[in-house]
Amino acid sequence: MTPPFGLPAIANNVFSAPLAGYTDLPYRTIVREYGCAVCWSELIMARGLLERNTKTFDLLSTDPADHPLVVQLGGSEPDIIAQAAVISKDHGADAIDINCGCPAPKMVKRGYGAGLMKDATRVGEIVGKVKQAVSIPVYVKIRAGFYPSVPTAVDVALSAQNAGAEAVTVHGRFREDYFRGVSDWQVIAQVKNALSIPVIGNGDIHSFSDAQRMIETTACDAVMVGRASLGKPWIFRNIINRIDTEPSVDEWIAVIERHARLLFSFYGEKTGCVKLRSILCNYTKGIPHIRELRPSIIHITTPDDYRRIMDQIIARVNIN
Numbered sequence: 001m002t003p004p005f006g007l008p009a010i011a012n013n014v015f016s017a018p019l020a021g022y023t024d025l026p027y028r029t030i031v032r033e034y035g036c037a038v039c040w041s042e043l044i045m046a047r048g049l050l051e052r053n054t055k056t057f058d059l060l061s062t063d064p065a066d067h068p069l070v071v072q073l074g075g076s077e078p079d080i081i082a083q084a085a086v087i088s089k090d091h092g093a094d095a096i097d098i099n100c101g102c103p104a105p106k107m108v109k110r111g112y113g114a115g116l117m118k119d120a121t122r123v124g125e126i127v128g129k130v131k132q133a134v135s136i137p138v139y140v141k142i143r144a145g146f147y148p149s150v151p152t153a154v155d156v157a158l159s160a161q162n163a164g165a166e167a168v169t170v171h172g173r174f175r176e177d178y179f180r181g182v183s184d185w186q187v188i189a190q191v192k193n194a195l196s197i198p199v200i201g202n203g204d205i206h207s208f209s210d211a212q213r214m215i216e217t218t219a220c221d222a223v224m225v226g227r228a229s230l231g232k233p234w235i236f237r238n239i240i241n242r243i244d245t246e247p248s249v250d251e252w253i254a255v256i257e258r259h260a261r262l263l264f265s266f267y268g269e270k271t272g273c274v275k276l277r278s279i280l281c282n283y284t285k286g287i288p289h290i291r292e293l294r295p296s297i298i299h300i301t302t303p304d305d306y307r308r309i310m311d312q313i314i315a316r317v318n319i320n
């Protein structure tokens with residue numbers, strides 16, 4: 001029997017979503033330590049890999065602990081994506097995912113990202129070419145459709161399956177919704193009903209209870225968590241252990257410190273500090289009077305700045 005998702009034994013069915021600008025190697029290291037079984041890379045433009053664009057290439061950075069890793073590719077030209085898939089595999093990808101969900105105007109005007117939700121045939125062609133080029137599994141990540149009046153998720157998912165895709169992730173919003181409103185989990189259920197390959201449910205999971213509800217309502221084979229993991233990477237441990245609990249203050253401080261160290265060593269101190277700004281904002285959401293510290297957080301320039309601010313944050317947490 002083919003293993004689920006075409007991957008060698010995976011520990012659980014709780015996966016981390018691709019989040020451009022966030023799901024870099026430091027993020028993936030942290031969420032894997034919290035038990036996340038399969039991580040997606042950030043969106044990587046296929047053409048950028050072929051053109052050997054340094055910034056694009058850097059997004060392929062991985063390490064021996066960073067597996068299974070799904071590299072997500074953007075584009076719409078089957079040959080270009082297939083060549084990018086070969087490069088990705090040679091750099092450590094365990095599976096390839098085709099982005100059919102990015103709503104950005106610069107993407108959809110070229111027929112990339114959510115633009116592919118208007119062209120099920122093209123999605124099949126892309127999957128077919130990538131399957132010919134690499135031996136690793138090929139997935140697609142789709143939305144409900146492009147326009148709310150024209151749901152296309154089932155057609156696109158079937159086209160991907162017929163071309164040999166090993167799994168489909170469904171985010172139940174239309175392109176025109178961007179990230180507004182709610183993810184319609186009925187769309188996930190419809191795709192699951194129509195397909196024989198595994199379906200990964202995505203959109204608006206903020207807790208174990210949400211994940212459980214999604215599995216019950218849609219019968220999806222795995223859940224994928226995105227935004228809720230930013231600043232709360234323990235959500236993976238919660239879902240896996242079927243609990244909804246917050247970490248202790250000591251654990252919370254330790255994970256922030258670890259994330260900061262990983263950023264400094266991966267990007268170097270200068271870029272690491274810039275990356276840390278939004279990450280620290282996420283970790284500190286909900287802390288009393290944190291707004292007073294936001295201006296300092298968003299101007300962190302050196303590790304010393306970070307340590308000074310962290311001391312102030314810890315002082316606030318300990319008073320309350």
Ligand SMILES: Cc1cc2nc3c(=O)[nH]c(=O)nc-3n(C[C@H](O)[C@H](O)[C@H](O)COP(=O)(O)O)c2cc1C
Nearest residue numbers: 017018019020042043141171203204205225226227
């Ligand atoms: C900041 C941000 C970046 C994202 N980047 C990507 C991306 O690169 N590729 C992709 O397929 N989806 C991307 N998404 C969509 C997420 O993967 C996910 O489908 C969506 O956020 C819904 O799941 P969630 O409610 O768990 O966040 C992004 C979303 C956000 C908020």
